Each structure stands twice: as C-alpha cells, then as structure tokens.
Amino acid sequence: MLTAEKILPRGHDKNAPQPAWIEDLRGRYTTEREIDAILTRRLGRRAGPGYAPQSLATLRAGVEALLHDELDEPFTVLDTRWLTGGASKVQMAFTLDWVEPGVGRTRTPMVLRMEPAESIVETSRLREFQLIRAMRGVVPVPPAYWVDADGSHLPYPALIYGFAPGATRPSTATSGVSGLGINFGPALRGPLASQFVEHLAAVHTFDFSGAQLGAFDVPQAGTQSVEWGLNWWARVWEEDCGEEVPLMNLAAHWMRQNMPPADRICVVHGDYRAGNYLFTEADARITALLDWELGRLGDRHQDLAYLATPVFGHLAEDGATFLASGLLPPDELYEAYEKASGLTVDPRRLHFYKIYNAFFLAALTLGTGYRIARGGKTHQDVLVAWLIGIGSLLLDEIRMLLEKGF
Amino acid sequence: MMVRPDTQLRTIIRAMTEVVLPAVDPANQMAQEQAQVVVGTLLLMAERLPLQFQFDRDELQRLTDFAEQLAGVASGGPRTSDLITRLAADARAGRDVLERAKADPAELVDTVRQLRAVAGAVVDTVFADAAAAPCRDAVWHEVLTMSRDQLLRERAWVLPQGFEQDPSSLPSLDSLLGTAAATG
Known part of the structure; x- marks a missing residue:
C-alpha cells in the first residue's frame, strides 16, 4: 500500500471512479485475473444506475433466453417464485420441464442465482459455477447447469443450479439475519458437526489438478495465494470504505509482514459456516453446501479459521462455551478435522487467518456494505446497511488478535 | 463511525x-x-x-x-x-x-474522516519507511489503544442489533460518552 495514493483529495468521489484511479488500484493490488476483472467491472459501472427491482416475469424471460441458447429440445419454465437467500444475491426458484440428457423429458426443480447491480460480495458467477461443478461427487452440492457469466440473457450475471432440499436452520431455531448465530440445538449439533467437518476435509483433500477451473489462477507454493487474497481485500477496502480505519492499515501491514507459506494448495470454500449449507431436519443430514462464490485455491487454514469466527457462532447453554458455527468448540472441530483429513491444523496459521478473515469481513461490511447501500445498488440495501453494525465487532476481533500475537 | x-x-x-x-x-x-x-x-x-x-x-x-x-x-x-x-x-x-455551537455536524464528521485518513496514511508510512522503524512499536501501541476505546463505543452504539455474544460485558453508551448526567 502506497501512502500518497491513499489520501484522496477532497472532492474525490468513489461513487464515480475515474479511470486513472481504477488503473492505479489495479497496479497496486495484484490478484487473480478473474477477480481483477470483476472488481474492475464493478468500478466501471459504479456511477451507473442502482439496482432496479426485477419481476419474476423478467427473470423468467431471461432464463428462457439463456435456455434457448443452451437447449435443443423444447422446454417450459414453471412455478417461478422468490427465494430468500441472504444479503448478496437475488434468487428465484422454478421448475424446468425439459429433456435432460440421459434421462429424457422430466421436471427438475432449479434455482436462478443472480447478482444485483453491486453485491456486498462482488464475485464471479463463472468461478462459482466452475467450483460447484468441480465439487459434484466430492461433497453434497446441487448440480450446476448453466451460467450467464456476463449477463447476456439476464439483467445481471447469473447461474442456474438444482434446487436442493433442506433448510439452513431448524424450524424452531433462532438466529440473526443472514444466518448469523444459528442455534441448532443440542440434538442436532453432534450429527451436523461430524458431517460439517468431513465435508470440509473432503474439499481440502480434493485433487483439483484435473478439474475444469479455468477462472481460477493456481498460486505457486509459498505465499502467493495469501498475497493475492490480501491484495483482493485491501483493494476492496480502498475502493469502498467511506472513512479510513487506522486499525485496518495496521492489520494490513502486520499481515504482509507475517504471510504464512501454505504447505499445500487446496480448494478453499471461503465462506464455510452455519447458514451456508442446507440440511434435512428429520435425519440431520447435510444435503448441500452452498455459497461457493468466495472459493479460491489457497491455504486450508483460511476455512478452518473462518468457521470459528465469533459472529458465526454462539455460546452454549452453559453461557460460557463458544460453539464455532453453532456446532462444537473450535478445538473439538479441529481435532475431528485432523482425523478426517489426515492434515494438521497449525495454530500460527489459524491465528493469521483469523485476522485475515476479520479483515475481509470488515472490508465487506464496513466498506462495501456502506458503499452499495448508499448507492442503492442491491435488492437488500436495508439488510446490507444493517450488517454494517457487525463491523465494529470484527474490528475489535482484529485488535484483540493483534494484541495477543502468535 | x-x-x-x-x-x-x-x-x-x-x-x-x-x-x-x-x-x-x-x-x-x-x-x-x-x-x-x-x-x-x-x-x-x-x-x-x-x-x-x-x-x-x-x-x-x-x-x-x-x-x-x-x-x-x-x-x-x-x-x-x-x-x-x-x-x-x-x-x-x-x-x-x-x-x-459554531461548528456544523457535517463539518465535525468531515474533520473526523480527514483525521482518520491522514492517521491511516501515517501508519502506512511508518511501516513502509525504513527511517521510521524505531517508532513502529510506539505507533503500534497508539493505534491499538485508540482502537480499543473507539471500538468499545461503536460496539455499545450498535448493541441493540443483537450481535454481541455477551451484551452485559459492555459498558453503557451513556457512561462511555459521559452523557448520563446530561440525558438523565
């Protein structure tokens, strides 16, 4: 980070980014090519209109346009309806009457997952599509059918995948917005925790070398993946924040001075927590891991630290024991993970990635959340603005971890 | 904030x-x-x-x-x-x-943000400039100390949102801002 460039002159408007500023950011924050492209695209569009509410009919027409290009046999889009899907993407459920290859004419429940004008998590639909496809047969994921990577057919970029049965929380559970702090209750925690860990181990031990992941750059062994990640989120923070936070500067410098080399590069989910998987309550079975949009190739400790992020868990009934992702104490999850994966959990790298994760979550909530809510860029501005309130907890987490040290 | x-x-x-x-x-x-x-x-x-x-x-x-x-x-x-x-x-x-009451609230917020920006830039410089190495520990300490106090207030501000795991561990906003007497 170069100091002089970061003190923007009074009157500089981040809501109307100038090309020279965008190029300067791209030059200073080297990251994966697809991520650079996505971030550059959003800045190029930022001065444009906000999110325009879309009707089911519009989305249905977009799906039909996409499928006309993809399918040879006649099809019908039926039963369109809205799905709530957190703060980041617009989701519509529908049934497709179509001729499925190898199956014949059938009716398949599906989900359209589309970006708003700007998302609290600006990511690539192509990467998400490729990663879900790569994970098919490795862990429970819905079948990924089609992607409209640049919004050629739909109002914004989107993908279509199969509708998975289940819910993110028990029918009687309490939780905050966006799946934060879901309380599964004592009976469900054990069976969900074991699957939660086993699936993460399967993700991290998956051999991605033969997978179709063309939208991902493969980092070299060592610190390249963490440096790309740091640049990603430092860039997002600089692009979006409405006011500087000196603690973020301090954390960025600490991370750059302490980047841990990865002992192996693996698929990282990036948002592995309660609220981002579906399960069926009757048999306590995880049916689908969702929200792969933050996935990348990197260090498994990013996910391991993330699942124990304080805002994603809660205290147990004793009022003292922290349940990571609402399931088990972190140490018990890590012990089970080591057994399931055959991989070690390194406390120093966990510490680093706790700071890394809190940094990127703070960049999203305090930076992007503020920027896009002010700009009217999403279908969920009110929820995005609400989530800004988590920012101070995340910053305090950074502060405590920096004070604690390795 | x-x-x-x-x-x-x-x-x-x-x-x-x-x-x-x-x-x-x-x-x-x-x-x-x-x-x-x-x-x-x-x-x-x-x-x-x-x-x-x-x-x-x-x-x-x-x-x-x-x-x-x-x-x-x-x-x-x-x-x-x-x-x-x-x-x-x-x-x-x-x-x-x-x-x-001469200053407008917008002027106050602008000044806060300008101080944040320049303070952040100083942190960047200190950790990038070799000549500033001797003061890094002191800068580190000052940023963490300021952040602890500031974040306590910000967390108290958003306490009603329900994100805190142990809300009783936070002092009241009134006590932190010294407004208890004025508002009471």
Whole structure:
C-alpha cells in the first residue's frame, strides 16, 4: 500500500471512479485475473444506475433466453417464485420441464442465482459455477447447469443450479439475519458437526489438478495465494470504505509482514459456516453446501479459521462455551478435522487467518456494505446497511488478535 | 463511525417502497394508508435530519435576540421584573450556547474522516519507511489503544442489533460518552 495514493483529495468521489484511479488500484493490488476483472467491472459501472427491482416475469424471460441458447429440445419454465437467500444475491426458484440428457423429458426443480447491480460480495458467477461443478461427487452440492457469466440473457450475471432440499436452520431455531448465530440445538449439533467437518476435509483433500477451473489462477507454493487474497481485500477496502480505519492499515501491514507459506494448495470454500449449507431436519443430514462464490485455491487454514469466527457462532447453554458455527468448540472441530483429513491444523496459521478473515469481513461490511447501500445498488440495501453494525465487532476481533500475537 | 441515520433512512425508504408497500394487502385500507404515511414521514426525516442542528441553532439565535429585545423593552411590577431578570439571564445562557455551537455536524464528521485518513496514511508510512522503524512499536501501541476505546463505543452504539455474544460485558453508551448526567 502506497501512502500518497491513499489520501484522496477532497472532492474525490468513489461513487464515480475515474479511470486513472481504477488503473492505479489495479497496479497496486495484484490478484487473480478473474477477480481483477470483476472488481474492475464493478468500478466501471459504479456511477451507473442502482439496482432496479426485477419481476419474476423478467427473470423468467431471461432464463428462457439463456435456455434457448443452451437447449435443443423444447422446454417450459414453471412455478417461478422468490427465494430468500441472504444479503448478496437475488434468487428465484422454478421448475424446468425439459429433456435432460440421459434421462429424457422430466421436471427438475432449479434455482436462478443472480447478482444485483453491486453485491456486498462482488464475485464471479463463472468461478462459482466452475467450483460447484468441480465439487459434484466430492461433497453434497446441487448440480450446476448453466451460467450467464456476463449477463447476456439476464439483467445481471447469473447461474442456474438444482434446487436442493433442506433448510439452513431448524424450524424452531433462532438466529440473526443472514444466518448469523444459528442455534441448532443440542440434538442436532453432534450429527451436523461430524458431517460439517468431513465435508470440509473432503474439499481440502480434493485433487483439483484435473478439474475444469479455468477462472481460477493456481498460486505457486509459498505465499502467493495469501498475497493475492490480501491484495483482493485491501483493494476492496480502498475502493469502498467511506472513512479510513487506522486499525485496518495496521492489520494490513502486520499481515504482509507475517504471510504464512501454505504447505499445500487446496480448494478453499471461503465462506464455510452455519447458514451456508442446507440440511434435512428429520435425519440431520447435510444435503448441500452452498455459497461457493468466495472459493479460491489457497491455504486450508483460511476455512478452518473462518468457521470459528465469533459472529458465526454462539455460546452454549452453559453461557460460557463458544460453539464455532453453532456446532462444537473450535478445538473439538479441529481435532475431528485432523482425523478426517489426515492434515494438521497449525495454530500460527489459524491465528493469521483469523485476522485475515476479520479483515475481509470488515472490508465487506464496513466498506462495501456502506458503499452499495448508499448507492442503492442491491435488492437488500436495508439488510446490507444493517450488517454494517457487525463491523465494529470484527474490528475489535482484529485488535484483540493483534494484541495477543502468535 | 459508519452506522449513521442518513444511510439507514435511505435504505429503509427503499425497502418500504420497493418491497414492503407492494406487498401490503390492497384491501386493508388502514395498512395501506399507514404504510404510505410511514414512507412520507421517513422521507421528511431523511430530508430534514441533516438540517436539524442548523434549524435548532438558528432558532436559538433568533430567540436569544428576541429575548434580549424583550428584556430591554418590558417593565412592570415585582413579578414582571423578576421574569425580565430571568429572561435576561437565559438570553445570556443562550449566547453562551451559541458561542459553543459554531461548528456544523457535517463539518465535525468531515474533520473526523480527514483525521482518520491522514492517521491511516501515517501508519502506512511508518511501516513502509525504513527511517521510521524505531517508532513502529510506539505507533503500534497508539493505534491499538485508540482502537480499543473507539471500538468499545461503536460496539455499545450498535448493541441493540443483537450481535454481541455477551451484551452485559459492555459498558453503557451513556457512561462511555459521559452523557448520563446530561440525558438523565
């Protein structure tokens, strides 16, 4: 980070980014090519209109346009309806009457997952599509059918995948917005925790070398993946924040001075927590891991630290024991993970990635959340603005971890 | 501090007009009417909130002028004289408040943000400039100390949102801001 460039002159408007500023950011924050492209695209569009509410009919027409290009046999889009899907993407459920290859004419429940004008998590639909496809047969994921990577057919970029049965929380559970702090209750925690860990181990031990992941750059062994990640989120923070936070500067410098080399590069989910998987309550079975949009190739400790992020868990009934992702104490999850994966959990790298994760979550909530809510860029501005309130907890987490040290 | 009413109002109005209002039962006239009034009130608040302080300060200015004029022209018996004396004293108090209320809230927020930006740049420089190496530990300590105090206030500010795992561990916002006596 170069100091002089970061003190923007009074009157500089981040809501109307100038090309020279965008190029300067791209030059200073080297990251994966697809991520650079996505971030550059959003800045190029930022001065444009906000999110325009879309009707089911519009989305249905977009799906039909996409499928006309993809399918040879006649099809019908039926039963369109809205799905709530957190703060980041617009989701519509529908049934497709179509001729499925190898199956014949059938009716398949599906989900359209589309970006708003700007998302609290600006990511690539192509990467998400490729990663879900790569994970098919490795862990429970819905079948990924089609992607409209640049919004050629739909109002914004989107993908279509199969509708998975289940819910993110028990029918009687309490939780905050966006799946934060879901309380599964004592009976469900054990069976969900074991699957939660086993699936993460399967993700991290998956051999991605033969997978179709063309939208991902493969980092070299060592610190390249963490440096790309740091640049990603430092860039997002600089692009979006409405006011500087000196603690973020301090954390960025600490991370750059302490980047841990990865002992192996693996698929990282990036948002592995309660609220981002579906399960069926009757048999306590995880049916689908969702929200792969933050996935990348990197260090498994990013996910391991993330699942124990304080805002994603809660205290147990004793009022003292922290349940990571609402399931088990972190140490018990890590012990089970080591057994399931055959991989070690390194406390120093966990510490680093706790700071890394809190940094990127703070960049999203305090930076992007503020920027896009002010700009009217999403279908969920009110929820995005609400989530800004988590920012101070995340910053305090950074502060405590920096004070604690390795 | 990023959790501010102007952003909140803007997003609430959008949610009401684009999501909630279209879903209100058209046959429920009271619900329709009240939802419209809610939006209208929010629009009024969003437009006027940035001017609230200036309006109050302007009002105090004019009332102070008026009180001084009134105290100068009014006279009468003991009861009237007592009230005139009191009015003159309150006008002096008004002048004192006006003197201390010169800066606009927007100017205050702008200054906060400018200080944040430059302080952040100093942190960047200290950790990039080899000549600044001897002071890095001290800068590290200052940033963490300031952050601890500031974040305690910000967490207390958003406490009602329910994100804290142990809300009782936080001091009250009043005690942190020293406003307990003023608001109590």
